Amino acid sequence: MPAGVFKVCFVVIAAIVNHPLLFPKENVTVPENTEDIIQKMKEREESLRLERLKLEQEMAVQETLTKSSEKATEPEEQYPHDPLSWNFWTALSLVVFLLIELWRQDYQEGTWQDYSIEEDENAVLGKAFKGVFLPDRGTLDSFYERCILNVTSEIARNRELVEGFADDLLEALRSVCNRDADMEVEESIGIGSMYENWRVHKPLACDFIVPFTPPEPYCFKLETCDSRESVPPDKQGYGVIKICWADENSTGCICDKTKLGEDLLCLLHSKMNQSRHNNHMEDLLCYKDSRYLDSDQVMMWFQVALTKAWNKISHKYEFSLTFSHLDSPGALKIKFRSGKTIAFNLTPVVQYADSDVYFVSHFPCGGLAEGSTSSIHWFLTFAVYEKRYLQFVSKILPDSSCHLSCLQILSFIHGKQCSLTGPSSLTNYHLKTAMLHLLQTYPSSNWASGFLEARLQDVLRYLEKSLQEKRLYHFFIGNRNLPEELGIPVEFQKAEPVNLFRPFVLQRSAYRKTMDMFHEMLRNTSALINEYTTHVHVGRASPLNKEQL
Template identity: 25%
Template structure:
């Protein structure tokens, strides 16, 4: 009826009726907004919040699946591998020490022990327990003193280098040793890492025969040694001895003890095509201090802390992203974001905030913090070595005086600005596109191979999933 009256009233009446219509529409819109706000205030979900929560849940699901299927190691298999490596290396070191014993200070010899280092022994190794690093300490004659050389501008950038210089008045009876293992630098004799490495390789090769015979029922072993490269021990367990049939490679690293669980090791080449590092210089290895810090963090952090899991996932994403990069940046990507750089960034971030924030339920947030922190370091072109000259370490992690007094070293000093900027861009892009990159670059060749069941499977199933 109202519509009929409005139609009969003509144009003027219709124009006058438009005002109440607009007011009614405005009131209706305002009512809808108030209802939505009241619903949100009362705990009702908001459309935007639902989408954000769904995206976060999808990201976490992708990362958890990636970790479980491609990165996480079975504690059972890792434990078997480490035990087998330890037995084989102990046999080789024992034989090498016995054959190297000579009276007098005129030759090198092994100290008789070995030091397990690297991710396999720090609980953040990924994919497969098939590669291990072992330090083999050597005995040296007296009258060799460490001499840090970073201030002289020698050696590669981003590395702490040190010389082992003969003291003044080197006795004549040490001359055969000096002629066999030393080189001249600035008019003084310095222990040559190249000559020591060459002796170490030959010495192990000579001892391998006897060790291979004693271990023939357990495994087949061989040693590969290229000039200027660390010797690698290859172990293939026999099927009737070890239940987890994984061929393993062990890098044997000759190490010069400095005391306080510090060692000097030969500097690796800066790249596949780079010339060898100066023979008179050695690199510093503080792996034992890193292990002590990780042990302290394990005690202080929640039992369900995800800091090592974050490191493993970031290493896995780095490796996947490399598949889509072209040279020369593909090689630079792995060098800039080396496992040591990622671990150093994690250490620095862990000590900046409360360790309770690293509980497992905050995995995605903490992983994003780590990515952003590392992104900022790359943009600023600065990531300092964690132990050299670091005065902010917890008192519970006691450092040797040699480390406390050492000059700080920037781990990113070897790379130019454009390379680091590109790495920062690719890193943040990798994080934003993580689920897509996992789907795109994951393939069966990255998956852990199925292991042969053994009598320890029941024990393995009872072990906790976290490492």
């Protein structure tokens, strides 16, 4: 019996020691021929299983012989049979083999976890929010006046100049495009912090979205990923745009309602069907071998069209126009002869139904962080509703409320911290989303100008909790408590909430870097404010009570 138990233990230990996942060799990388390795692992498991069965048979025979010899030599004594020992070793071996098989499957599916990373995350999460030390009210007022009001005073002038030029540029774009083959561009819409009155970072770039439609007889058929039966977690908040013929479902002709017979032919639709064969979907910016709109092709088309439009009107202006980022459709920069520059973004979008929700191909630099996805998936943007909601709550909040001042200060500190530690996955859009949630949570009286420090603490505490839980929900998707005056489509209010922090679940290195940056920002807040603050006399009027631009 001990020899048999020793053999079973030896087989189990050999399987554990030779398993590549439990004791990997040093400086060895995973080879490319993983299928051969998996096949060899299966063969080894089968041989181990046969060896275990053989050992069990030998142990059973040995046990029988032992009992027979004991009965022959000592017939008077009866030893009770205790199966607990055999059952224990059998169960232990089965459990070990089961664990090895589960670990092998996890490795095969690519879900092997690095527990050292989890320990690092636990260490990061252990830094609970203790509150951030903010300077006294006088210092905070002086900081706001010097670093924010002086910057925002330039917004109105730059915005007026850029709006006029953008309209002229888009009008020239329409004139150089072929109306029978190219996309049709509509009027631009101003969005973002410049139009929500809280931008503090230079350059003071205006963001515009430019809706476009396909030429006749085509139309866009929009489908959100949330409307499908099974939505991958990384595709929540995205959608696809299919290009169809306008009469694909219904031609509107009498031939749809009347059977013409075999000898009769509708001349109108026979010509239309013939023309369809002469058109190719690739010419309409579709992804290869499909009818889905390709965001990369839209970007290239838009950049070429803008270049042609500028060449047509460049003689009218005394400045130059260039692309500041080639990976964005319309990230443009105006450069005057004096050296001064003004940046603005024109982003092509597709309108969702008759709402103010749009499918956006690419986000301007510094906007919402994009996740990696295919070029046929377009993200839903509620930028117009965000601007409208801030205008709505401004009518309800007290005069000189602190909600925009709070967002401006946080955005300023966040930008300075990123300039020290490098770009972060935590963006201004996340800051604004956190503040929108608190605007809906706290009563309007809590946003008076005297509560600025308390609201700053609340937003930072909300962000800390959201980062620890890796969960920050989109403000409009899945939010059923929005006012009806906004006109949010019902299907989005009833949809499942979209977690903006979900990428942190998979991208652990980015998560640790973001948490380190956030905690360092908390520690540096007071120093950053004092660094940009001048001396303030006691009793000076608070600039926070001034009317926002």
